[in-house]
Structures are given as C-alpha cells and as structure tokens.
Amino acid sequence: MFDYYSASTMEVYFVTFILLATTVIFLFTFTTRKASKRNHLPEPWRLPIIGHMHHLIGTLPHRGITNLAKKHGTFLHLQFGEVSTIVVSSPKLAKEVLSTYDLTFADRPHNITAEVVVYHSTDIIFSPYDDYWRQLRKLCTKELLSPKKVKSFQSLREEESWNLVQDIRSSMSGRPINLSHIVFSRVALIVSSAAFGKGVNDPTEFTDLIKKISMEMGGFDVADIFPSRKIIRNLSGKKARLAKLHNAVENVVNKIFAETQSNQSNTSEESLLDVLLRLKDGIEFPLTLDNIKAIILDVFGAGADSSAATVEWALSELIRSPRVMEKLQTELRQVLNGKERILEEDIQDLSFLNQVIKETLRLHPPGPLCMPRESREPCVLAGYHIPKRTKLIINAFAINRDPEYWNDPESFIPERFENNPANIVGEDYEYLPFGAGRRMCPGIGLGLANVRLPLANIVYHFNWKRPNGEKNEALDMSECFGAVVQRKSDLVLVPSF
Numbered sequence: 001m002f003d004y005y006s007a008s009t010m011e012v013y014f015v016t017f018i019l020l021a022t023t024v025i026f027l028f029t030f031t032t033r034k035a036s037k038r039n040h041l042p043e044p045w046r047l048p049i050i051g052h053m054h055h056l057i058g059t060l061p062h063r064g065i066t067n068l069a070k071k072h073g074t075f076l077h078l079q080f081g082e083v084s085t086i087v088v089s090s091p092k093l094a095k096e097v098l099s100t101y102d103l104t105f106a107d108r109p110h111n112i113t114a115e116v117v118v119y120h121s122t123d124i125i126f127s128p129y130d131d132y133w134r135q136l137r138k139l140c141t142k143e144l145l146s147p148k149k150v151k152s153f154q155s156l157r158e159e160e161s162w163n164l165v166q167d168i169r170s171s172m173s174g175r176p177i178n179l180s181h182i183v184f185s186r187v188a189l190i191v192s193s194a195a196f197g198k199g200v201n202d203p204t205e206f207t208d209l210i211k212k213i214s215m216e217m218g219g220f221d222v223a224d225i226f227p228s229r230k231i232i233r234n235l236s237g238k239k240a241r242l243a244k245l246h247n248a249v250e251n252v253v254n255k256i257f258a259e260t261q262s263n264q265s266n267t268s269e270e271s272l273l274d275v276l277l278r279l280k281d282g283i284e285f286p287l288t289l290d291n292i293k294a295i296i297l298d299v300f301g302a303g304a305d306s307s308a309a310t311v312e313w314a315l316s317e318l319i320r321s322p323r324v325m326e327k328l329q330t331e332l333r334q335v336l337n338g339k340e341r342i343l344e345e346d347i348q349d350l351s352f353l354n355q356v357i358k359e360t361l362r363l364h365p366p367g368p369l370c371m372p373r374e375s376r377e378p379c380v381l382a383g384y385h386i387p388k389r390t391k392l393i394i395n396a397f398a399i400n401r402d403p404e405y406w407n408d409p410e411s412f413i414p415e416r417f418e419n420n421p422a423n424i425v426g427e428d429y430e431y432l433p434f435g436a437g438r439r440m441c442p443g444i445g446l447g448l449a450n451v452r453l454p455l456a457n458i459v460y461h462f463n464w465k466r467p468n469g470e471k472n473e474a475l476d477m478s479e480c481f482g483a484v485v486q487r488k489s490d491l492v493l494v495p496s497f
C-alpha cells in the first residue's frame with residue numbers, strides 16, 4: 001500500500017492518523033520500544049507505529065535496504081511495524097550468521113500468505129525448522145532434486161530449448177521480438193514438464209497464479225508488518241485476497257493432478273509429482289495430498305521465474321556489453337562448429353559460459369534478500385544481543401557487490417570468475433546467489449541447468465541488436481520486485497539469422 005503514496009501525502013496521512021489514534025499509538029509503541037531497548041544496533045530514524053517502513057517508500061526493498069546499510073552500517077536494525085528485523089550486509093557477518101549461528105537462524109518467520117495459500121506453510125520454503133522440514137530436505141537431496149533426477153530431465157530441456165530456437169526463427173528476421181515472453185514460457189514448460197510430466201502442456205494458468213502469490217509474499221505490506229492485528233488483515237483486503245488465491249490454487253492444482261492421472265501412459269520420465277505420490281506413504285511422516293500440493297507450488301514458485309529471470313538478465317548484460325557477447329559467441333561457435341541441436345554435454349564445461357552465468361547471478365541474484373530467517377533462541381552477534389524471534393535478512397544484493405571483495409563491483413565482468421574459486425558460495429561468503437547454510441537453495445543443479453541451455457541456444461544461433469537503432473549500452477535495466485527480481489520492462493530485441 002505504501003508505494004501508492006507520494007512522500008508529502010504520506011506525511012499528512014500519518015499526522016492525521018497519529019492524532020486520531022493516540023491511545024493505539026501508545027499501545028503499539030510500548031510493544032515496539034520494548035524490543036528496541038534490548039537492541040542497540042544502529043538504525044535510521046523511526047516513526048511511531050510503522051517504525052522504519054517509510055524509508056522504503058518509493059524504492060525497491062533490496063535497493064532501499066542497501067542504501068540504509070551504506071548510511072548506517074552493514075549490521076543494522078530495522079523495525080517494520082511489529083516485526084523486529086536485523087539486516088546483515090557484509091560477507092564477514094554473513095559467514096558468522098550462516099555458519100556459526102546457522103542453527104539459531106534456521107527458522108522462517110511466519111508468513112500470512114504462506115499460511116493461507118501454501119497449505120499452512122507445509123512447503124519446503126516456509127516450513128518451520130522441524131522434523132517435517134528435515135524430511136522434505138532429505139527428499140530433495142535424495143530424490144526430487146538429486147543430480148540423477150536433474151539429469152533425467154535433460155531431454156526435456158534440450159527439446160524445449162530447441163523449441164525456443166524455433167520460436168525465434170518463426171518470427172521474421174529483422175523484426176523485434178519479445179524475448180522475455182519467449183524465455184519465460186519455455187522455461188515454465190521445462191519446469192511444468194519436470195513437475196507434472198509432459199501431458200500438461202499449458203502451465204500459463206499456474207504460472208500466473210504463482211506470480212500473484214509472489215506479489216503477496218513480499219512481506220512489506222501493512223498486513224505483513226502487523227501480523228498480530230487481524231483487523232488490519234481484514235480491513236486491508238488481504239484476508240479476502242488470500243482466500244481467493246487459495247481457492248484458485250486448489251482449482252488449478254486439482255485440474256492438473258486430474259490431467260496427469262489421465263495422461264500417465266504418455267509420460268516417459270517419472271515426474272516430480274509421480275515421485276512424491278510413490279513415496280508419500282513409505283516415509284517417516286507420510287505426506288498428505290495437501291503437503292504434496294505445497295511442495296509442487298515451491299517447485300514452480302522457486303524454480304521457474306528464478307531461472308527465466310537469470311536468462312533474461314544475462315541477455316540484457318550481454319546486449320549492453322558487445323565485447324562479452326562476442327567472446328561468448330566465439331566460445332560457443334568454436335566448440336559447436338555449426339551443430340544445430342545443442343546437447344547438454346556439448347556445453348557443460350564451457351568456462352566462459354559458466355563465468356557469464358556466475359557474473360549474472362552476482363549482479364542480479366533473483367532473490368537479492370535471500371529468504372528471511374528467524375532466530376529460534378536469543379544469541380549475541382557481533383556483540384549485540386539478538387532476542388528470540390527476530391527476523392533476519394541476509395542482504396545478498398549488497399554482499400555480491402561489496403567493494404572490499406569485488407573490483408569495480410557494479411560492472412559486468414565475467415572474467416573476474418576466471419581465477420576465483422567462488423562457485424555456489426564464495427569462500428568468504430562474498431558471493432551468495434543461492435544463500436548458504438541449512439536453508440540454502442536445494443534446487444541449484446536444476447536451476448543452473450534451466451539457465452545454461454536456453455541461454456547458450458539464444459546466443460549461439462542468433463546475433464542480436466536493439467530495435468530502431470537504439471544504443472546497446474542504453475538498455476533500461478530497471479527492476480521490478482516480487483519473490484524474484486525481474487526486468488521491469490520486457491526485453492525486446494531484433495535477431496538476425
């Protein structure tokens with residue numbers, strides 16, 4: 001709600017609100033002040049009731065929080081309504097939190113959207129740190145997202161990446177095409193075929209719903225920052241919106257489940273849904289159908305947009321940097337030597353392609369603030385007392401650009417990874433596109449595979465320029481915040497064959 005107000009309108013709004021609700025203010029400030037007295041971490045100036053929320057008005061949360069860290073320090077306290085939050089924006093402290101204190105911060109904060117829409121937070125992302133979550137993570141490592149399972153979807157990725165090339169070829173050479181749409185729909189098809197089998201051909205309804213859920217999950221709207229005030233949830237319309245979303249999810253998931261049952265004979269690979277249905281009763285905590293739906297929502301929510309956005313950002317950076325584009329095309333064209341259909345093993349070890357992907361994830365991590373965590377017990381961090389149930393934000397966006405660790409950090413220079421061992425997690429935690437520790441992303445293998453092949457195909461088969469003679473380096477790189485940070489405007493480019 002805050003984004004819709006200009007700064008001056010907000011001031012008038014708050015002054016009026018404060019005068020009218022003095023009693024309520026005392027109640028609210030009493031509870032929030034109590035938290036701050038125990039905690040003397042640096043923080044910007046705060047307002048009654050909303051705390052530091054106004055500092056994020058008109059900015060994207062990861063950029064706003066990074067600006068605050070630059071001014072007030074890389075270990076920061078922010079009060080968002082009732083929610084006491086600490087923000088870690090330096091590799092050194094991230095290492096301490098995600099290794100020494102990983103267990104202390106292994107919980108996720110309660111999220112109203114996950115509670116209502118994602119089957120009482122019984123998915124992997126939002127599940128509290130308990131035996132049920134441990135079982136799900138084991139399931140991911142051994143079955144759902146194991147290297148063997150990721151490999152089993154190789155032909156799916158090859159086929160859809162080839163279809164992507166055909167999509168582009170079917171457009172007229174020399175005419176602009178919307179690469180964002182093509183990439184997102186093909187990557188969504190790869191993920192939906194892996195999740196449900198090849199019978200489900202149109203995942204659009206599902207992906208549209210996931211987008212709506214992502215928007216509700218940001219954690220920065222008025223209902224999220226006053227979780228104990230049910231009245232705010234009702235008045236802000238969030239309760240009604242979430243109930244509607246949950247019903248829509250039920251309808252779409254049930255429809256897809258029914259479709260999958262009738263298409264079973266067409267499915268060559270065992271889909272993730274098949275795996276879950278096969279295993280559901282033979283494990284320590286048998287999975288209900290609702291648990292399975294929640295897990296499948298994660299696969300889509302965490303798996304499709306993150307990979308598609310990474311392909312889109314990589315192409316955006318390549319267009320802005322013709323030198324890097326040419327170097328990548330040369331690597332691909334020399335190795336593939338005119339071959340039409342690219343197989344995964346053809347490009348698996350291409351060092352410059354891998355450097356381009358790593359550099360893209362450094363500058364454009366799809367989850368720039370990782371997923372929030374919460375302390376399960378009190379602890380002392382960098383000399384500060386941190387109470388139980390404090391929300392923790394790991395600011396991967398700032399960490400990946402920390403000038404103490406990265407030369408010329410704002411520039412896209414894939415070669416910086418040539419002699420840098422940083423692979424998935426930086427040695428000094430200076431590189432965190434997938435988070436780290438117990439709650440680190442379990443889908444890295446699948447995610448990277450879903451980026452590598454589509455990107456290689458687009459760069460190998462075509463040359464690209466911007467429409468209407470627009471300058472490459474002037475490409476707008478504005479972002480739009482959701483569960484995944486994507487380009488604000490679609491990437492429209494002109495291919496030549």
Ligand code: HEM
Pocket residue numbers: 124125126137145298299300302303304306307310361365366367370371372432433434435436437438439440441442443444446447448451
């Ligand atoms: C480029 C692709 C991807 C990126 C950059 C990415 C990034 C992340 C990040 C930053 C987190 C939070 C980690 C933390 O809290 O420390 C996360 C969590 C998670 N990701 Fe990914 N992810 C990607 C692809 C995938 C895929 C393909 C899947 C599965 C199909 C997946 C499933 C998950 C799950 C289930 C979690 C929650 C883990 C937990 O709470 O235990 N991700 N991811």
